[in-house]
Amino acid sequence: MNNLINVFLEPRDVFTSLDERNNWKDSILPIIITTVVGLASMVALGELLTEVQIQQTEKYIMGSSQIADDQKEEILAESLESIIEPSTGMVLIGYATSALSTPVRILLMSLMIMIIGNFFFGGKSSYGSILVMTSYTYMITILEALVKIPLMISQWRVNIHTGLGLLGIGEEGSFLYNFMSGMDLFAFWRIIVLAIGMSVLYRREVKPFMIALGIYWIMQTTFFSFIGSLFT
Structure with a gap:
């Protein structure tokens, strides 16, 4: 529990201790915690997310030149009905998606780190x-949720920025x-801490991993920003 x-505060010490234990089961508790927080987030933000979905649906349908x-x-009435009164299956899918989003990110990020560390840096972790x-x-991400969710509720909007988004550059939805x-x-x-963790696992300096993860982060953000702009 202390490691959590x-x-x-001391990520290098934590990762060194975990590396010495070398037990994959140590990942179970943090994954469970992120799952629980995901569910709690859905409960807390359910009404807000529904309202946002209604607004986006209205904007898309009424502004579509293909309809x-x-x-x-x-079509709008039918769509809104399915949003306001979703089926049990859709509700379960919503909760499952919220609960599993971070665990899935953990699994995929672990795979990416393995590719970077083992393939590009010649490691064997x-x-x-x-x-x-x-x-x-x-x-x-737990601290992130504790900061952002109360702000989302108090300001009643989902776009809460804790970075360069605060500058308000660009039209909402644009690349x-x-x-x-x-x-x-x-x-x-997260990138910094992941780089520290990789330096422990691969017994190398932090800098090359920081650069590699930074490049990956920028490429990933660029890709999803472009995809997001296509559906606005």
Whole structure:
């Protein structure tokens, strides 16, 4: 339990201790915690997310040139009904998505770190060891949720920025806006801690891993910013 707290303060010591234990099961507790927080987030933000979905649906349907004007009202009514009164299956899918989003990110990030460390840097760390390090690093998302969720509720909006998004550059939904929003302090913090973890696992300096992860982060943010701008 101490490691869950100390990872924020002394990540190198925590990762060194976990590396010496060399037990993939150490990843289970942080993954469970992120799952629980994901569920709690859905409960706390359910009403707000529904309202945002309604607004986005109205904007898309009423502004679509591919839908005939005389059909828009009917299609909008049907769409809003499914949002306001979702089926049990859709509700379960929503909760499952919220609960599993961070664990899935942990699994995928662990795979990416393994590719970077083992392929590009010639290391030999196992996926289990990397998974433990990554799962503890993603405890940062818990602090992120504790900061952002209360702000979302108090300001009643989902776009809460804790990075370059505060500059308000670009039109909402545009590539530039999405990219600046992606340059988040919590994401940067994760990159730093992941680089420290990789330096422990691969017995090398932090700098090359910091550069590699920074490049990956920028490429990932660029890709998702572009995709996001296409559906606005």
